[in-house]
Amino acid sequence: MMTQKxxxxxxxxxxxxxxxAQKNLYHKGWVDFNKNGRxxxxxxxxxxxxxxxxxLLARMTLDEKTCQMATLYGFGRVLKDEMxxxxxxxxxxxxxxxxxxxxxxxxxxxxxxxxxxxYPFSQHAVGxxxxxxxxxxxxxxGIPVDFxxxxxxxxxxxxxxxxxxxxxxxxxxxxxxxxxxxxTVGRExxxxxxxxxxxxxxxxxxxxxxxxxxxCYGEDPFLIAELGKQMVLGVQxxxxxSTLKHFAVYSVPKGGRDGNARTDPHVAPRELHQMFLYPxxxxxxxxxxxxxxxxxxxxxxxxxxxxxxxxxELLRQQYGFDGYVVSxxxxxEFISExxxxxxxxxxxxxxxxxxxxxxWTNFYTPATYINNVRELVKTGRLAQATVDARVREVLRVKFxxxxxxxxxxxxxxxxxxTVHTPADEAFALQANRESLVLLKNENARLPLQKSxxxxxxxxGPLADNPDPAISRYGPSNNPVTTVLKGxxxxxxxxxxxxxxxxxxxxxxxxPDTELVPTPLSAPEQQGxxxxxxxxxxxxxxxxxxxxxxKTVGESLSRTSLDLPGRQQQLLEALHATGKPVVLxxxxxxxxxxxxAARQVPAILEAWFPxxxxxxxxxxxxxxxxxPGGKLTMTFPKSxxxxxxxxxxxxxxxxxxxxxxxxxxxxxxATNGPLYPFGFGLSYTTFAYSSLQITPRExxxxxxxxxxxDVANTGPVKGDEVVQLYLRDKLSxxxxxxxxxxxxxxxxxxxxxxxxxxxxxxxDDLALLDRNMNWVVEPGEFEVLVGSSxxxxxxxxxxxxxxx
Numbered sequence: 056m057m058t059q060k061x062x063x064x065x066x067x068x069x070x071x072x073x074x075x076a077q078k079n080l081y082h083k084g085w086v087d088f089n090k091n092g093r094x095x096x097x098x099x100x101x102x103x104x105x106x107x108x109x110x111l112l113a114r115m116t117l118d119e120k121t122c123q124m125a126t127l128y129g130f131g132r133v134l135k136d137e138m139x140x141x142x143x144x145x146x147x148x149x150x151x152x153x154x155x156x157x158x159x160x161x162x163x164x165x166x167x168x169x170x171x172x173x174y175p176f177s178q179h180a181v182g183x184x185x186x187x188x189x190x191x192x193x194x195x196x197g198i199p200v201d202f203x204x205x206x207x208x209x210x211x212x213x214x215x216x217x218x219x220x221x222x223x224x225x226x227x228x229x230x231x232x233x234x235x236x237x238x239t240v241g242r243e244x245x246x247x248x249x250x251x252x253x254x255x256x257x258x259x260x261x262x263x264x265x266x267x268x269x270x271c272y273g274e275d276p277f278l279i280a281e282l283g284k285q286m287v288l289g290v291q292x293x294x295x296x297s298t299l300k301h302f303a304v305y306s307v308p309k310g311g312r313d314g315n316a317r318t319d320p321h322v323a324p325r326e327l328h329q330m331f332l333y334p335x336x337x338x339x340x341x342x343x344x345x346x347x348x349x350x351x352x353x354x355x356x357x358x359x360x361x362x363x364x365x366x367x368e369l370l371r372q373q374y375g376f377d378g379y380v381v382s383x384x385x386x387x388e389f390i391s392e393x394x395x396x397x398x399x400x401x402x403x404x405x406x407x408x409x410x411x412x413x414x415w416t417n418f419y420t421p422a423t424y425i426n427n428v429r430e431l432v433k434t435g436r437l438a439q440a441t442v443d444a445r446v447r448e449v450l451r452v453k454f455x456x457x458x459x460x461x462x463x464x465x466x467x468x469x470x471x472x473t474v475h476t477p478a479d480e481a482f483a484l485q486a487n488r489e490s491l492v493l494l495k496n497e498n499a500r501l502p503l504q505k506s507x508x509x510x511x512x513x514x515g516p517l518a519d520n521p522d523p524a525i526s527r528y529g530p531s532n533n534p535v536t537t538v539l540k541g542x543x544x545x546x547x548x549x550x551x552x553x554x555x556x557x558x559x560x561x562x563x564x565x566p567d568t569e570l571v572p573t574p575l576s577a578p579e580q581q582g583x584x585x586x587x588x589x590x591x592x593x594x595x596x597x598x599x600x601x602x603x604x605k606t607v608g609e610s611l612s613r614t615s616l617d618l619p620g621r622q623q624q625l626l627e628a629l630h631a632t633g634k635p636v637v638l639x640x641x642x643x644x645x646x647x648x649x650x651a652a653r654q655v656p657a658i659l660e661a662w663f664p665x666x667x668x669x670x671x672x673x674x675x676x677x678x679x680x681x682p683g684g685k686l687t688m689t690f691p692k693s694x695x696x697x698x699x700x701x702x703x704x705x706x707x708x709x710x711x712x713x714x715x716x717x718x719x720x721x722x723x724a725t726n727g728p729l730y731p732f733g734f735g736l737s738y739t740t741f742a743y744s745s746l747q748i749t750p751r752e753x754x755x756x757x758x759x760x761x762x763x764d765v766a767n768t769g770p771v772k773g774d775e776v777v778q779l780y781l782r783d784k785l786s787x788x789x790x791x792x793x794x795x796x797x798x799x800x801x802x803x804x805x806x807x808x809x810x811x812x813x814x815x816x817x818d819d820l821a822l823l824d825r826n827m828n829w830v831v832e833p834g835e836f837e838v839l840v841g842s843s844x845x846x847x848x849x850x851x852x853x854x855x856x857x858x
Contacts, residue, residue: 080192086462088197089114100460107459108450112443114196120446121428122151123198125421126381126414129158131168133420138172138182139189147422151194153414153449154201154251154381158186161213163531173213174532176247176474180467183248187462198450199458203298203381206240206254206290207270208529208665209483215243215530216479220643221256223490223662225272225282226684226735228776229800232489233282237289237297239479244295246470250456251296251346255286257334258301260644261700263688264311266611269643269663270528271306273687274700275732276330277795280337287342296456298346299338301383303365304331305350311697313612318352318393325788325823327354336374337818345378345452349412351386351393358394360386361403366411379413379448387415387424401427405437413445475530480667487671489774489800491682492660493736500635500657502678502738503595511552512593513539514586514629515600516560516622517641522604523663533666538599538639541669545677553593555586557629560603561620569615579621583628590632597676598626598655601642604663608643616647616694623650630654639672645690645730652729660686678738683774683800685735685843692729701732701844702791733778733795733843739769739805743777743848746840755831755858759815763840763849767803774802777811780844781819782837784852790822793839820855833857 080087085098096102096110112120127148130137137159143149159182161173172182183202191197205211209218216239218224224233237254244252257279260271272279283299290297304327309319322331338344347370349360359365360382370376390396390403397403404427407415415424431437453459464470493501503511517523521535536544543552558579562568575583590596600622607613617623627650630636637657640646641664651658659682661672674680691699699708710726745764753759765777779797783790797813815838820831835854841847 080197086191086197086459088191088459089195090197097459104451104454107454108447111196111198111450112447115446116150117429117432117439117442119150119196119198120442121425122148123153123446123449124408124414124428124442125153125425126203126416127152127155127421128418129155129160129168130170131162131165132157132418134158137170138185139193143189144193147420147425149194151190151196151198152200152421154203155186156203156416157205157211158183158202160204160211161531162211163525163527176470177467179212180246180248180464180470184463184467187248191462199453199462201251201296201453201456201458202249203251203253204244204249205528206244206252207256208526210240210243210247210249210252210530211528212243212247212530213532214475216475216483217524217530217533217665218483218486219490219665219668220269220526220663221272222260222269222643222687223664224486225278225687226492226662227486227489227800228278228685228687228798229489230281230285232486234285234289235482236486237286238293239482241290241293241295243474245293246464246473248464249295250458251298252290253298253300253348254290255283255297255299256301257283257299257338258306259330259334260688261307261330262311262697263616263645263691264613264694264697265306265308266313266608266613267306268688269607270609274689275687275702275795276333278687278798280334281798283334283338284342287338287344291342291344294457296345296378296452298348298381299335299344300348301350302335302347302370303350303359304354305352306331308352311612314610320352320354322354324827328823332369339370339374339376343377345455347376347378347380349380349382349386351383351389353394358390358396360412361390361396361406361410363410370411377448377451379452380411381414382407382412382416384417387412388417401430404428405431408437408445409441413449483665484667484671487664487668488674488680490662490664490684491671491675492684492686493682494658494660494730494734495652495656496736496738497656501637501659501676503637503676505547505550505677508550508594510593511542511546511550511595511597512555512589513542513552513597513599514555514557514590515598515625516556516558517601517603518554518556518599520560520603521666523602523641524666524668526604526663527609535666536669538597538641538669538672541671541673542597542676544670545673545679553589555589556582557586557625558582558621560622561606565620566614569617569619575621575624583621583625586625587628587632590629590634593634596629596632596634596636597639598629598636599639599641600626601640601646602644613644614694616645616691618646618648626651626655637676639676645688647691647693647729649692649729681738681771681773683735683737683776685733685776686730687732689728689732690730692727693725696725699728702794704789705792731843731845733776734846735776735843737769737773737775739767739771739773741773741775741803741842742766742768743840746838746849746851748838748851748853750853752854752856754856756817759853761797761813761815761838762810764808764810765801765803766808767805770805772802772804774800775842776800778841778843779813780839780847781815782839783820783822783832784835784837786822786832786834787824788822793844795844831855
């Protein structure tokens with residue numbers, strides 16, 4: 056919230072600079088929202104929050120209350136007018152609205168949303184103020200709007216600061232970096248007039264076939280909780296609400312299917328709490344986000360958005376959430392349309408509101424939903440007290456955001472100075488650097504030595520393709536440095552960089568061609584032949600292969616995780632030339648690159664980078680930056696191994712040798728991961744020593760301190776992600792083989808040593824017992840510290856005593 060001094064300055068600005076002050080609503084230190092000429096309790100910044108909420112709620116009619124229960128999608132989506140018109144007095148929002156989503160943000164690939172109020176940034180702040188002013192001045196009670204927007208790749212606004220995909224941000228394992236990412240998103244949102252950002256996604260991506268893997272931090276709940284917490288603290292530290300998504304069990308639809316499926320997660324109750332709800336519980340309790348988005352899937356036969364257990368018992372009563380719940384688009388409609396547990400939308404509305412939903416969202420006018428609520432109350436099918444409770448939670452957030460103290464952007468011109476600054480661009484580049492994961496570097500093929508090269512060939516359909524760097528959920532219209540452009544800019548004199556596309560990302564008939572292969576067409580043969588011909592004159596080939604935004608993302612899923620289209624044939628043809636090949640992966644999910652893992656000497660995982668990703672990749676290939684990211688998802692060798700992820704129950708992912716124990720042997724040929732969770736190489740080496748645990752016998756609920764020394768034993772500066780895993784040696788229920796319970800990314804110069812500290816708390820040791828109660832059982836625990844989940848460098852045990 057703003058300080059009293061800032062509030063007075065801002066209101067003074069409005070008084071002196073806008074003709075709207077003639078309405079005499081704006082007074083020194085307060086706004087007369089209900090236009091009655093006196094300072095009422097809800098208008099008084101000095102009054103306690105709950106008294107202000109009570110006062111406002113008591114003044115509201117049913118029509119006004121129900122308008123605070125729905126989203127209005129912004130210009131070019133539902134709103135047809137850039138700015139308020141007299142016709143708005145005939146719309147349902149004449150009595151207010153809970154929030155307006157993506158207002159004037161220039162949403163990507165939506166020409167009808169193009170607006171003169173999107174850019175420059177100051178013009179957007181002016182536009183938002185104009186819309187907000189209509190609701191303050193032209194509705195009876197003047198309740199301000201909560202302006203919402205997406206933000207997982209950076210703020211979803213034209214030319215805001217662009218960040219890598221969340222799967223890349225997760226691969227940084229850098230809590231400070233994620234905190235700054237949240238601060239950047241929140242600061243830019245505040246300057247532009249947005250008051251609520253839909254970020255972070257806290258879904259554990261347990262099935263790599265699922266299309267939205269690219270938008271998640273990874274598969275491990277502890278990692279997601281730690282990074283998600285930092286994102287929320289960063290956003291909300293700027294005075295903007297953070298709304299978590301998608302609550303809950305959203306990320307494992309049956310078979311990893313997306314699109315119309317997105318349902319029927321096969322998740323047991325204990326796994327539900329320990330795996331899929333864990334990040335939400337932790338982030339809600341430790342970072343206190345003001346928003347949660349309810350998902351449109353079900354769990355155990357009940358739609359989440361119609362579940363009192365999820366939206367009230369878990370979220371509010373157990374976790375302590377005190378913000379408001381907004382539905383994912385169509386979640387309420389799906390209660391009847393998809394899940395068939397309501398006869399119609401009207402009854403689905405009743406179920407959702409009674410379950411705990413505050414605000415409905417969809418891509419059409421909110422009038423139908425709002426009228427549903429009104430009808431339900433008038434006919435006695437929905438209690439007025441229930442509506443009051445839902446509206447109260449929305450109003451409380453608006454008060455906490457300071458919207459009733461300062462509803463406007465106080466200085467729109469400031470946005471031009473504070474959004475996407477040179478410092479922000481430098482930070483975005485650093486985020487791209489830290490997202491890189493070195494998967495293979497046989498015989499130190501990387502980094503490439505420019506002085507020893509004359510001709511470098513960049514090949515592949517992702518080499519000069521900007522699309523993966525621009526997300527529907529992030530900024531648009533930023534210039535993109537592709538891998539080709541990055542390498543060309545970094546090459547310097549004496550090194551020629553040539554390009555050949557080779558093939559498209561997918562081929563005609565894909566994905567059916569993954570089921571029934573077809574011969575290469577003449578143009579496809581020619582494209583590969585041209586790349587091979589250019590390769591003959593090259594010293595090194597950089598093949599940039601993977602996926603684009605049409606093969607992975609929301610509403611997309613894959614049945615194969617191989618390189619799509621003809622890319623495998625292209626890679627094999629390049630390798631057959633005998634020239635050294637470096638593979639750069641641009642992709643949104645783990646890929647089953649078994650042939651490349653065996654045959655290609657160097658592989659760099661870049662995920663979906665941001666627009667400056669090509670620069671970061673070039674720096675890594677030429678050795679100007681030493682990649683230090685780690686995988687946050689297990690790479691399987693085959694989709695037949697799925698589910699194959701971390702953490703896992705003991706022996707559930709064990710190898711099956713052909714001989715041996717008749718209960719343990721078998722003839723499974725595909726064992727183990729291609730790359731394990733936490734894996735990532737470096738151009739240098741690291742040594743671990745002096746693991747210490749204090750105390751070795753811990754009293755109940757006492758913290759346990761852990762320290763370990765890590766040294767850079769190689770020739771160049773590098774980053775190591777020190778990972779701490781915990782194993783419960785004996786328990787009353789089956790626990791995971793080991794669980795991530797700490798990590799730190801540390802930068803070390805050659806020969807430098809640092810001591811890394813961790814603290815284990817009771818929650819880190821807890822399990823759900825046979826009665827589904829969270830308890831810390833007495834007994835022995837093993838601490839494992841290392842460079843990945845399988846590369847453990849030191850381990851010791853401690854004992855937790857009984858109470």
